[in-house]
Amino acid sequence: MSSFSIIRCLGLVSLISGVLIVGASLVTKDQIRINQEIIMRDSIAQLLPGVEKQVAYGVEPNGELTRLTSVDAKGPKMFAGYDKQGKLLGVVLEASERGYADIISALYAYDPATKAIVGFSVVEMKETPGLGDKITKDKEFLENFRKLDTSKPIVAVKHGTKKNPWEIDAISGATISSRAVGRMLQKSMTEMAPIVTRHLDRIQRGTE
Amino acid sequence: MNESLGHIFVDSLLINNFVLAVFLGMCPFLGLSSKFQTAWRMGVTVIFVITVSSILAFGTNLMLVALHAEYLRLISFIVIIAATVQLTEMIIKKASPALFRELGIYLPLITTNCAVLAVALFQTVRNYNFIQSTVYAVSASGGFCLAIVLLSLVRERVELSDVPSLARGTALTLVLASILSMAFMGFAGMGGGG
Amino acid sequence: MSQEQDNPFLNGLWKESPVFVQFLGMCPTLAVTNSVRNAIAMGLATTFVLVLTNVLVSSVRKLVPNQVRIATFIAIAATAVTVTDYLVKAISIDIYKALGPFLALIVVNCVILARAEAFAAKNNVSRSFADGLGNGVGFTLGLTMLGTVREVLGAGSFLGVSLFGPNFEPWVLFLLPPGGFITLAFWLLLFAWYRDRKARAAAAPAAMQEVHS
């Protein structure tokens, strides 16, 4: 009797749980995908102004690219952005690095034609409010990424001492966060720039 | 991002201490920290439970991913944790009846210690491999143990003094916790590489 | 006592406030209250889970044998949280990101199990609904009170609207972990002081002498 009632109860609860979870997952699935795509599209449009068409690629460990259909896919990703005429404006890449409080993760735009970083935006960070969190919105700091040369190692230098196109003018008082940005870009570039160059033809066509 | 084991260890033990910076495991932290003995035993038991459940959760997650059944993650993790706590209870009962009597009522409470579930979820979200997950579980639970032990020690010291009646109880504990939390802010940026 | 039983909604809302009286669900209380928006979002998500769990638990309560009571309740709570997780993601990814891991952690928020065990397992569906709603709204209210202090002092704004102009120096501490502990301690001290004053006013003036300790 008691074992029967336990089985009956667990069966009932699993049934209710199953119906609710699968139902919720089905009902919300499309909306969630749309939300994620909107966020992705907006941030790419912000990094590459004038972008009209986007193509998402997954980056395999061996450096090969695969065309992605959903932004939800696991692993490192890359987004190519094109203007109205279908000309490649640049690729948006992901980068992350340990900052002052926790890991800072960001997206940045790279223009393979000029071999320069042309945009940068922080996705997630927990840096000190009022100091380190300036990396997300400080105009002077973001100015660094209008055209940042990548032919030499990228490095953050003390505020007001930027001399070369590959240097980042750090935020005064937030040296650690600024340097983390420099390190993350340098690290990501050494890894990704050769991959972009290798597949440049394919990315420029943007059809596969 | 592929983090080194040293980073994971220092980060979850000190910089982003589970209790003092991420606010996980608050209920036992505030509720079971009035005596050093209890806090210390609770801390060690939590280290054990979190480590075991993290290893089990890692295996379960592999299985769920293989079956494309990620939506069952939360329920499976909860079941694993409940089972681990049950297992711990049986082991302690067998190995040390004295400790079992002492921990008695606190053991089942570990199931609702959100730090346990958090470790299982975080290691999955961050895509840690097996060794990273285990190091993370040990250091995060070690951070919980450290925080609850430190709080219990300062609480015991304050216990003897003439605290204004208004502040007795939870308010005083919270003030002590906030000072500890401020002191732990000194660790920020460690391992950031300057 | 009978009056309390008659009004499970009001009871959970303030008199037995989960945040300030029962000290349940302290983790989200301290973790996501650094802005009013997050506090309200977290409160509403918790309310939804609470109501759903309470109603489900209450409707199956007669079928649940004692041995698997807690397991069943946790399974129901986990279901409710998984559903909420999907819903929040569908409503806004920004809110989903702001709540972060604490959304999934609602399942181990003691307030859920506590209400299921203490109330829903013993009461009918409509009363359990009221209890869940009352506790949920009480939880939201508590979170919002903490979030208000933290956002106003820590960022000089309320719901993202700047209050004191650009020259205000924010007390960054209140956005950081120690600020969470301090703000909760502050509210508790304020309530204790208020209760104490009321008690003193009620007692004879001679009682003033005894306050010494």
Place this chain on the structure above:
Amino acid sequence: MPGVKTTVIEVRTSPHLHGPLSVDKIMRHVVYALLPIAAFSVWNFGISAGVLLAFTTLGCVLTEHVTCRLNGNRSTVNDYSAAITGLLLGLTLPPGFPLWMAAIGCLVAIAPGKLLFGGLGSNVFNPALVGRAFLQAAFPVAITNYTPALANGRFWEFIPSSLALPLMKSAPLNDWIAQVRVDGFTGATPLVLLKFDRIYSDPWPMFWGQRAGSSGEMPGFLILLCGGYLVVRHMMDWRIPVAMLSGAAVSGWVFHLLNPTAYPDPLFTLFTGGLLLGATFMATDPVASPVTPRGMWVYGVLMGVLTVLIRNLGGLAEGVMYAILLGNALSPLIDRLTPPRPYGARKPAGAI
């Protein structure tokens, strides 16, 4: 702290002292010992430092008086402990720190930092450092705005940030610093210069003279002299400062040997920042530190090592304050692990 009340009489269990030295008298002499340092600070940084120190001292005394009264207790300001807290708080702040923020520091140091725990003799943490840690977390920008020493016109002109309106930001100091600074002195402290710009400064000028820094960090020789006075009068235990300084020097030296370009030499470690002031006047807070000589050694060395770890590996340039607060938190544990041995008894088994 059960288990430490034993037959061993330690001169340093200060509020419960045996012998002719009363608590009030010791406290009074600590104030005397701090005054030369305060005077030097005024010489260094001018009227801003003077007003800041007077302000924090008065602020703490006033807070203590009012809070005691509100609690219905006798005011305890006459034991000088609030004055010490105020002076120490002022000495650890940048000389141009906005006064309204300093007032908040006083409130926090005394009300939650001390009286909430039951007043003098019960504070688990050093109250001045609780106040400063609050300010550091609340106003991270203002508290790292340092100004050069020996600025022109410092005796009749305030550093502009001092007089910031309550609750308002202070104006940036760069222009003012460029206008008043004497050759060779910059606004950045030697620790900040080393950490963020990799510029090494000679430690000896800091020991004898003036650099940018908190108002009471310089000069080292005066701090040691004043601390030495208290030690000679048996009003302070020498073990904690000696242990902390040697812990810092030795661990700093190890770092230096491992990588001489990244980590400074032990002399730099000792003479820069608040290490000397902290080790002498704050780590020695008799209530918040262990009671046995063995415990004091462990405690001191631990804080010294923590200071160096935070400075060399962490994100902050200075770690003394955090090291001492962590030491305070650990001191009950150290007490437990180092129980005094009664005469003839062996070490108790299973101390924990």
